[in-house]
Amino acid sequence: MNRVYMDHAAATPVRRRVLDAMLPYFDREFGNPSTVYDMGSKVKQVVEGQREKVAELIGAKPGEIIFTSSGAEANNLAIKGVAFARQKKGDHLVISSIEHHSVLNSARFLERMGFEVAFLAVDKYGLVEPERLMEAIRPETILVSIMHANNEIGTIEPISEISSVCRENGVVFHTDGVATVGNIPVKVDKLGVDLLSLSGVSLGAPKGIGALYFRDRIRLMPLIHGGIQERGRRAGTENVPAIVGLGKALELAAEELANGVNGSRVREMRNTLVSGVQERIEHSKHTGHPEKRLPGHASFCFEAIEGEALLFMLSQGGVYANTGSACASKALKTSPVLAAIGIPPEVAQGSIVFTMNGSNRIEEVEYVLEKLPPAVERLRSFSPVWKKSMAA
Amino acid sequence: MNRVYMDHAAATPVRRRVLDAMLPYFDREFGNPSTVYDMGSKVKQVVEGQREKVAELIGAKPGEIIFTSSGAEANNLAIKGVAFARQKKGDHLVISSIEHHSVLNSARFLERMGFEVAFLAVDKYGLVEPERLMEAIRPETILVSIMHANNEIGTIEPISEISSVCRENGVVFHTDGVATVGNIPVKVDKLGVDLLSLSGVSLGAPKGIGALYFRDRIRLMPLIHGGIQERGRRAGTENVPAIVGLGKALELAAEELANGVNGSRVREMRNTLVSGVQERIEHSKHTGHPEKRLPGHASFCFEAIEGEALLFMLSQGGVYANTGSACASKALKTSPVLAAIGIPPEVAQGSIVFTMNGSNRIEEVEYVLEKLPPAVERLRSFSPVWKKSMAA
Numbered sequence: 001m002n003r004v005y006m007d008h009a010a011a012t013p014v015r016r017r018v019l020d021a022m023l024p025y026f027d028r029e030f031g032n033p034s035t036v037y038d039m040g041s042k043v044k045q046v047v048e049g050q051r052e053k054v055a056e057l058i059g060a061k062p063g064e065i066i067f068t069s070s071g072a073e074a075n076n077l078a079i080k081g082v083a084f085a086r087q088k089k090g091d092h093l094v095i096s097s098i099e100h101h102s103v104l105n106s107a108r109f110l111e112r113m114g115f116e117v118a119f120l121a122v123d124k125y126g127l128v129e130p131e132r133l134m135e136a137i138r139p140e141t142i143l144v145s146i147m148h149a150n151n152e153i154g155t156i157e158p159i160s161e162i163s164s165v166c167r168e169n170g171v172v173f174h175t176d177g178v179a180t181v182g183n184i185p186v187k188v189d190k191l192g193v194d195l196l197s198l199s200g201v202s203l204g205a206p207k208g209i210g211a212l213y214f215r216d217r218i219r220l221m222p223l224i225h226g227g228i229q230e231r232g233r234r235a236g237t238e239n240v241p242a243i244v245g246l247g248k249a250l251e252l253a254a255e256e257l258a259n260g261v262n263g264s265r266v267r268e269m270r271n272t273l274v275s276g277v278q279e280r281i282e283h284s285k286h287t288g289h290p291e292k293r294l295p296g297h298a299s300f301c302f303e304a305i306e307g308e309a310l311l312f313m314l315s316q317g318g319v320y321a322n323t324g325s326a327c328a329s330k331a332l333k334t335s336p337v338l339a340a341i342g343i344p345p346e347v348a349q350g351s352i353v354f355t356m357n358g359s360n361r362i363e364e365v366e367y368v369l370e371k372l373p374p375a376v377e378r379l380r381s382f383s384p385v386w387k388k389s390m391a392a
Numbered sequence: 393m394n395r396v397y398m399d400h401a402a403a404t405p406v407r408r409r410v411l412d413a414m415l416p417y418f419d420r421e422f423g424n425p426s427t428v429y430d431m432g433s434k435v436k437q438v439v440e441g442q443r444e445k446v447a448e449l450i451g452a453k454p455g456e457i458i459f460t461s462s463g464a465e466a467n468n469l470a471i472k473g474v475a476f477a478r479q480k481k482g483d484h485l486v487i488s489s490i491e492h493h494s495v496l497n498s499a500r501f502l503e504r505m506g507f508e509v510a511f512l513a514v515d516k517y518g519l520v521e522p523e524r525l526m527e528a529i530r531p532e533t534i535l536v537s538i539m540h541a542n543n544e545i546g547t548i549e550p551i552s553e554i555s556s557v558c559r560e561n562g563v564v565f566h567t568d569g570v571a572t573v574g575n576i577p578v579k580v581d582k583l584g585v586d587l588l589s590l591s592g593v594s595l596g597a598p599k600g601i602g603a604l605y606f607r608d609r610i611r612l613m614p615l616i617h618g619g620i621q622e623r624g625r626r627a628g629t630e631n632v633p634a635i636v637g638l639g640k641a642l643e644l645a646a647e648e649l650a651n652g653v654n655g656s657r658v659r660e661m662r663n664t665l666v667s668g669v670q671e672r673i674e675h676s677k678h679t680g681h682p683e684k685r686l687p688g689h690a691s692f693c694f695e696a697i698e699g700e701a702l703l704f705m706l707s708q709g710g711v712y713a714n715t716g717s718a719c720a721s722k723a724l725k726t727s728p729v730l731a732a733i734g735i736p737p738e739v740a741q742g743s744i745v746f747t748m749n750g751s752n753r754i755e756e757v758e759y760v761l762e763k764l765p766p767a768v769e770r771l772r773s774f775s776p777v778w779k780k781s782m783a784a
Contacts, residue, residue, distance in 0.1 A: 010432075011424035011629065019418050026411050026598060032403035035714065036700050037707035040402075069461030069600065070628035072618040102618030102627050109617050113505075201629060206418060208461065208600050208631030223615065225501050226464040226494030235494050236462035237403065237593060239600030308428050315429035322427065 004319045004364040008202045008296065009151050009179065009355035014245065015204035021248040022206065025241040033238045034229060047238050050247035054211055057254050058196065059187035066212045066220075066230045067243050071178035071199035072102035074212040077223040077234070078174045078195045079106035082143045083115055084221035086172070090140030094118045096128050096157075097340045098150050100176055104336075107145075120146070125289035126155035126341050130165050137169045147176040148186070148196075152324040152337040152353060153288030154297030156180070163192030172218060178202075178210070182253030183294055183357075194218050198250075202357065205249035209242035256358055267295040269356055269365045274298050276369040281376050285347065287338065296356035299324075301343055304386035305350040305379040313375045319368055322353045346385065396711045396756040400594045400688065401543050401571065401747035406637065407596035413640040414598065417633040425630045426621060439630050442639035446603055449646050450588065451579035458604045458622045459635050463570035463591035464494035466604040469615040469626070470566045470587045471498035474535045475507055476613035478564070482532030486510045488520050488549075489732040490542050492568055496728075499537075512538070517681035518547035518733050522557050529561045539568040540578070540588075544716040544729040544745060545680030546689030548572070555584030564610060570594075570602075574645035575686055575749075586610050590642075594749065597641035601634035648750055659687040661748055661757045666690050668761040673768050677739065679730065688748035691716075693735055696778035697742040697771040705767045711760055714745045738777065 014022075025046070031039035033047050052062045068074045083093060095107050097119045107117045118136045122128055128146050137144070144166050149156045159175055166173035174195035180186050181198040188196055195218060199210035214220055226235025257263060274286055283303040302310070307323035314321060324335045338348035354368070380386040406414075417438070423431035425439050444454045460466045475485060487499050489511045499509045510528045514520055520538050529536070536558050541548045551567055558565035566587035572578050573590040580588055587610060591602035606612055618627025649655060666678055675695040694702070699715035706713060716727045730740035746760070772778040 007424070007427065010427055011422055013420070013422040014418040016419070026406040027408070028405070030403055030405040032399070035399065035402055035712075036703055037712055039707070039712060069465070069631070070616075072628035073461070073616050076616050076618070076627075100618070102616070105614075105617035105627070109613070206631075206633065207629050208634050221501070222497075224462075224465050224468050224494070225497035226468070226492070235468075235497070236464035236602075237599050239461070239598075241598065242600050311428055315431070320427075320429055320431060 001318060001364070001367045004367050006354040006356050006360065006364070006368065007320045007322045008357045009353070010201075010322055011207070012202055012204045012357070014206050015249060015252065017252065018204055018206070018245050018248045022241040022245045025244055029240075033240065034227065043240055047240060047243055050243045053247045054250055057250050058181065058198070058213060059189050060213050061216065063231070064213055064216050066214065066233050067238065067246075068210045068212055068234060069208055069239070071176070071197050071201065071210040073223065074197035074199070074210045075100065075102040075176055076106050077212050077220065078197055078214070079103055079143070079145060080110065080223060081220035082172055082174065082195065082218065083110050085219040086142040090142040091115045092118070092138050092141040093143045093145070094120055094133065094136045094141060095145045096120045096122055096147065098122055098126055098337045099145065099147055100151060100178070103145055103147070103176055122340055124342050125292070126150050126153045126337070127289065127292070128157050128162060130158065130161045133162060133165050137165070137171055141169070141171050143172050143174060145174040145176070148180040148191075149294050150288065150337060151179045152335060153299050153341065154293035155288040156184070156292045156294065159191045159193065167192060179294060182250055182257070183296065185257060188213055188215070200246045200249040202355065203249045203253045206242050206245040209239060209246045211246065263295060266356055266358060266360070269360060269362055270296055270298050272362065273354060273365050273368060276365070277372065280369065280373045285343070287341065287343065287351070296360070297353070299351070299353045301338065301347045302350040302352070302376050303347050304383045304389060305376060307349060307351040309379055310350070310352055310375055313379065314371060317371045317375070319371055322355070323351050324353055393710060393756070393759045396759050398746040398748050398752065398756070398760065399712045399714045400749045401745070402593075402714055403599070404594055404596045404749070406598050407641060407644065409644060410596055410598070410637045410640045414633040414637045417636055421632075425632065426619065435632055439632060439635055442635050445639045446642055449642050450573065450590070450605060451581050452605050453608065455623070456605055456608050458606065458625050459630065459638075460602045460604055460626060461600055461631070463568070463589050463593065463602040465615065466589035466591070466602045467492065467494040467568055468498045469604050469612065470589055470606070471495055471535070471537060472502065472615060473612035474564055474566065474587070474610065475502050477611040478534040482534040483507045484510070484530050484533040485535045485537070486512055486525065486528045486533060487537045488512045488514060488539065490514055490518055490729045491537065491539055492543060492570070495537050495539070495568055514732055516733050517684070518542050518545045518729070519681065519684070520549050520554060522550065522553045525554060525557050529557070529563055533561070533563050535564050535566060537566040537568070540572040540583075541686050542680065542729060543571045544727060545691050545733065546685035547680040548576070548684045548686065551583045551585065559584060571686060574642055574649070575688065577649060580605055580607075592638045592641040594747065595641045595645045598634050598637040601631060601638045603638065655687060658748055658750060658752070661752060661754055662688055662690050664754065665746060665757050665760060668757070669764065672761065672765045677735070679733065679735065679743070688752075689745070691743070691745045693730065693739045694742040694744070694768050695739050696775045696781060697768060699741060699743040701771055702742070702744055702767055705771065706763060709763045709767070711763055714747070715743050716745055
């Protein structure tokens with residue numbers, strides 16, 4: 001076993017077919033899509049073709065897709081773009097307390113700009129309760145943002161129920177679909193969302209690209225002002241190769257979802273990992289919802305150890321996982337997501353997240369189940385906390 | 393002559409050596425730089441190495457460089473980032489009336505947010521006069537932004553003089569260096585700037601990448617909020633291949649600038665084109681400053697024709713140029729830059745811009761001088777305006 005990579009939520013290698021699709025647009029077809037001559041208009045058509053494809057895959061219209069440089073940018077554009085465009089209608093936003101940093105910190109920025117933000121509590125599985133949302137919405141609420149699935153604990157939120165509450169109250173609803181699009185079926189109409197962020201980071205798309213779906217009547221203040229690209233909603237020369245890469249990666253992911261390659265097999269590997277860990281490692285906690293979760297997502301907290309030390313030890317044995325969100329790994333001692341679901345800080349410190357996809361194999365899961373228990377045991381043998389709790 | 397490409401300000405093919413440098417980071421070294429294990433920290437080192445290189449090339453420190461997704465994003469981050477961070481100190485900004493749309497429209501957004509913006513007039517060459525800037529600065533002025541060189545008329549602004557005025561008045565100064573970095577020597581200390589935007593669009597770097605230099609004491613509100621990437625100043629997974637591509641393209645451009653490949657030869661081609669056009673086409677105007685201009689930049693207005701029609705006709709003969717700014721080509725009938733230098737709208741409509749670099753050859757200039765006059769003549773023969781003015 002050379003390398004067992006189970007950190008697909010943080011990064012994936014660009015797939016061969018994706019890179020092959022991108023290559024012509026670096027040097028052969030390099031025109032600027034905004035130029036009027038054939039070299040430009042040809043590339044413009046390629047970009048519009050990708051827009052149609054991405055739109056179709058999530059059940060949207062091409063004019064409802066804005067390409068961005070990342071899922072984080074799409075989240076920023078959604079939150080700030082709606083807030084600034086609807087400022088005259090109200091100054092109140094509701095987000096969940098387990099949103100990705102790009103949503104959370106966009107909301108905190110808006111607080112500095114005079115908006116008010118309600119942070120919605122979640123239950124012990126990380127689920128948002130629609131009744132609580134109903135109570136949080138006020139006449140001046142202009143936007144609700146609740147993620148489709150959480151990247152740290154894997155829980156999938158009841159988006160259709162949440163969107164119904166928003167619709168009944170006439171509030172615009174955004175969901176961060178970075179963890180779900182391509183991994184589970186996502187159709188904007190079925191979910192009933194007004195805006196949805198996505199990226200291909202976990203799908204073998206290149207870095208540096210994401211997209212925002214916005215229902216066609218939604219007004220948006222641009223985040224990046226300037227030229228007329230993306231119909232005036234996002235300035236900067238279109239990143240043509242990356243747009244082609246995102247389109248191709250989403251297309252392949254959708255095919256594999258449809259023919260079941262990624263569905264049941266990935267779910268089975270995840271279940272094997274979860275039950276194996278629960279059997280083999282005492283004082284461990286499987287975080288997030290047991291069933292309502294991303295197919296390839298397994299997350300745990302092990303008492304009395306440090307997640308980062310565990311990651312480091314595992315990586316020396318060729319196993320790659322994460323402590324939670326790559327974006328936050330050095331910023332925070334304990335995760336606000338784990339705090340929000342009621343995990344005490346001393347347990348939350350021992351957090352580890354495995355994210356698998358169709359490229360993983362069951363043998364890799366078995367290898368992890370071989371390596372993980374002795375690593376946890378070894379770290380615990382160093383831990384004064386562990387000795388104390390064992391002595392008690 | 394297969395294709396004569398003289399629209400390098402709008403787009404350039406990614407150079408072979410640049411693409412080769414990028415390729416390993418798509419699939420082999422794909423780790424997320426924010427992860428704690430070796431696969432991530434190795435890639436993190438690569439990103440930091442590029443940051444050091446870019447910093448060194450413009451005479452800055454690595455911690456003063458933020459990678460962005462484009463020059464447009466760098467401009468937005470500079471203008472909005474400084475304005476929001478310094479809001480308590482004042483609410484007044486000064487920009488020139490010929491800034492790129494990404495600066496101009498960022499300033500217009502700030503006007504909607506309650507800031508006041510002074511738009512500085514320029515002379516007939518597009519030069520900002522430092523005395524006028526002095527008059528425009530008020531006690532509550534927090535930021536001045538004047539571009540290093542204008543993309544439509546090629547004029548290079550007296551940045552050192554402008555920065556002296558700003559320094560004397562304690563005002564933060566940003567310059568948009570997208571048109572200059574890599575094309576002429578740029579050192580931030582010599583220019584005396586506090587912030588400088590750059591990209592590699594004209595240098596054979598990939599699309600989807602840019603950078604902002606900010607002097608280390610300058611406070612900046614992030615434009616894209618979220619994780620801890622770029623030391624908390626720009627969220628979103630680092631676009632590793634594109635960062636490597638930008639670094640390599642800037643490195644190659646600096647080498648060629650140093651050994652004179654791009655300097656005198658490009659300037660000579662430009663001069664041949666300018667004098668050739670002036671000799672061969674009557675009622676033409678060479679726009680921008682005759683000497684203080686970008687080496688590969690030649691811009692003209694031809695009376696009584698439409699620039700877009702001319703471009704289209706030229707492209708059918710294999711010659712590719714631009715009407716001005718690619719970002720604005722479909723947005724506006726006449727260019728605000730040409731209006732600002734006093735070109736009447738009916739003349740400004742016949743605008744054409746050639747941007748050459750070291751990949752161009754003198755034979756190509758001769759080819760353009762062969763194709764351009766009959767194209768202008770042909771279009772004028774269709775033009776009622778032309779017939780009328782000839783009859784008068």
